[in-house]
Amino acid sequence: MDWYPLRLTTPVKQHVFGGRAIPDRLGRGGLPEGPVAETWEVSDVDGDGARIGNGPLAGRTLRQLTLAHPEELVGRGRHCTRFPLLTKFIDGHRPLPVHLHPDDTAAREREGEPNGKTEAWHILDAPPGTVAYAGVLPGVDRARLRQALLDQDFEAVLRRLPVRPGDTLYVPAGTLHRFGPDTLVYEIEQTSDLQQHAMRHRMEDGSALDEAEWRANIEALLTEWRPDARPDFHPGLRLPSPDGATGRMLCAGPYFALERWRVGTEAPAPLVRPFDTALVLSNAGPAVTVAYGTGSETLGRAETLLLPAALGRVEIHGPADVLLGHLPDLDRDVRAPLLAAGHDPAAIAALGEGLD
Structure with missing residues (x-):
């Protein structure tokens, strides 16, 4: 098969916390009227899986390609039951629910799913003074957290972190979190839509939960909570x-x-990127040209291409401002280049997990 950059169908979530930042500030076209909370740029979540929208593979699902061609799509030795990355643009025009996602063990044992969800938020835009919640304050135990959630007194137990454009938060599974209002985020995560949230209303439409369902949600959240995150x-x-x-x-x-x-306008050459696992290329700036083999694709504002591992190399012609998500070999792809750039091991370890 002659592989090429894949354009995917994009599930759009019009949850009540969304606004119009994705079309109006990022410049994404083709979106529906009304609030747009999330665009799922690459998704193999059950019920919201993407289909290929271009080329000879058009109409095939991402799940079908992952199962039939795991090494060519995902990477050598990577045999998956679903495509392992989920990426989104998220508009937290209003605050998101206070919630968490299960880890892999909880997902398998409690939900019957193959994996949980660790995620990361890269802040694209937020006004000065914006804060997010991430993790609990030191000394908060299960009983105190339960009572605060029942009281909906999140300030009493959750850490408030200043939010600045350009910063990134790596959020391990089991971490209580929330961002918004007026926060525009690019999110990368494990392929999962499992979550437990503490709100008295539904995230999708704001309708009220009955007392029994709300209390059951809180107990499920406490079971999956990771206190030390x-x-x-x-x-x-x-x-x-x-x-x-x-x-x-x-x-x-x-x-x-x-x-x-x-990549600035003064760049003498394009950004050349070799890769041997699937690469998610999302555009945070003006339209760019992505060249591969003997072909090329134009990637518009706030659009995404999924680059199959078999492509091996692309060129990105500037000016450009792009996000690259991938499945790393932590030693080869993270530690080695960062050590070569002069960063110390402690700074590298602070980027996420598994880098100690």
């Missing part, structure tokens, strides 16, 4: 860069890594 925002670490391009490793862990690359 207290992540912090990180500005990322500079990567070794070719002339005219600047790159930063934003976060990294066993499930994913995320980078941001900028």
